[in-house]
């Protein structure tokens with residue numbers, strides 16, 4: 001930086017009121033603040049949506065699920081073998097055999113399809129955080145039921161619920177043998193992942209076996225890892241040791257394409273909202289043009305004294321750029337505030353059946369803040385540069401001649 | 405020889421007429437010269453001065469500064485204006501946001517001197533011009549004569565070879581006008597500073613060591 005530019009930059013910073021907080025900047029600053037605010041809020045909310053969805057998907061599906069490749073239940077011996085093998089590595093947080101199958105939940109004349117998950121006693125860590133009422137550690141003849149499933153059946157905590165398991169594989173001339181039992185609702189499950197909240201029923205292994213009319217074995221073994229990103233790799237490793245009688249399915253298998261789609265939508269929103277900043281940039285262009293016209297005498301004098309166009313340009317860039325960057329930062333604060341307000345508001349709830357989750361939460365991350373700052377500053381900067389060509393076109397002699 | 409203008413001509417083409425402002429005008433400026441140019445209003449004095457100051461280009465003719473041919477639109481023109489030339493105009497053209505001291509420091513900052521250096525020299529110059537008490541005033545807090553002396557100080561900041569002044573006293577009353585002329589003469593006498601001054605003031609012009617009149621586009625020596 002040359003002395004001249006440095007000298008003026010110092011003056012701008014020393015007397016910001018006189019040089020930076022001027023009326024000619026008001027609309028430029030407002031435009032940038034608003035557009036950057038909306039851009040930020042959009043990105044924070046979408047980021048929140050993405051990470052909530054990811055967390056819920058991770059919690060709702062085991063990181064790795066191991067089952068028999070034939071579709072039959074795993075025997076006690078097979079289960080023991082897998083448990084021993086899977087827990088060899090210490091990045092495994094939990095490894096729980098479980099039963100899951102589809103059944104019908106019924107209360108009075110209301111019937112809904114439901115997915116039963118049964119875990120051995122005291123293995124409630126994986127779902128305990130989402131039991132919003134009642135208790136997670138159920139005993140025999142107690143179940144935990146999804147919040148929306150309860151709503152649809154018109155039931156509440158403490159009521160009793162009927163579960164039917166239609167044995168489609170054992171149809172007889174007398175019809176479908178139908179095991180039906182009655183359970184007490186001991187807990188309400190609500191994760192925010194709509195799909196689960198409207199279908200899940202959790203029971204003990206013993207109750208599930210009674211329903212299925214079988215005596216032993218498990219549908220699959222659910223493994224949770226310290227680092228879920230390792231799931232695909234570890235799945236492959238496990239199958240290569242266990243052999244092809246087994247399949248190990250990592251969570252990404254279900255969730256990856258959905259998460260990719262959401263991430264893509266997030267950046268799409270970002271790009272669309274960036275155009276708002278570009279529109280605000282039109283104000284920047286007109287502000288800079290106004291300054292050049294207002295200060296054409298000063299510019300002509302500086303040129304007469306031997307300042308070259310480049311340093312005059314730089315001085316203007318510093319001055320407007322400084323205001324622009326402050327406006328971008330203010331816009332980011334505004335955006336954080338805006339997303340906080342959206343989070344707190346109660347007028348509008350997400351539709352769970354459309355968006356998978358039913359609560360809107362913002363997440364502000366450092367990389368996103370940096371990206372917003374860089375993109376917005378870059379757009380503002382480009383808009384500052386556009387009108388600077390006028391400086392070259394200023395006719396210095398005309399300006400100097402025309403003052404009386 | 406500091407500056408030599410050779411066979412300058414300049415024509416303006418207005419909508420219906422062509423105005424020949426300069427026809428084959430030549431002027432040599434040597435060290436210690438105090439040159440005055442007089443002439444009727446609109447005869448082209450400012451144009452002549454602007455061309456000599458690399459602010460305007462002639463249609464034909466050459467300008468030599470320090471022995472080299474120079475052009476107003478060349479890359480080195482700003483540096484020549486900054487280093488070798490000083491300007492004083494009828495209107496002071498001080499920057500309103502800057503104090504007298506800072507205004508005078510400006511050409512030195514443009515030349516790349518440090519702020520401390522520039523301000524120290526600016527202080528000295530303002531003292532020489534009798535403005536030691538006024539260094540922190542802003543242009544609108546100075547009288548017309550003071551404003552012109554500040555712009556004279558600014559013109560002298562980088563010890564230019566030549567100061568070009570376009571009616572520096574044109575806006576001043578006789579008392580203030582005298583004050584500025586005194587300054588110009590003493591700088592010329594004591595520091596051997598070369599000046600080319602455009603003026604209406606025929607009386608003042610007679611005290612110059614060379615005077616010219618611009619008549620019908622021609623620059624004529626009138627004192628010899």
Ligand SMILES: Nc1ncnc2c1ncn2[C@@H]1O[C@H](COP(=O)(O)OP(=O)(O)OP(=O)(O)O)[C@@H](O)[C@H]1O
Pocket residue numbers: 416417418423425443444445446447448449450451452
């Ligand atoms: N851009 C231009 N287009 C057309 N004519 C111009 C232009 N600039 C100057 N002129 C004309 O050129 C002539 C000389 O102008 P100049 O300013 O050099 O005169 P001057 O001697 O300085 O006059 P004054 O004593 O009033 O300052 C004038 O007639 C003016 O109208």
Ligand SMILES: [Mg+2]
Pocket residue numbers: 449450451570
């Ligand atoms: Mg003139």
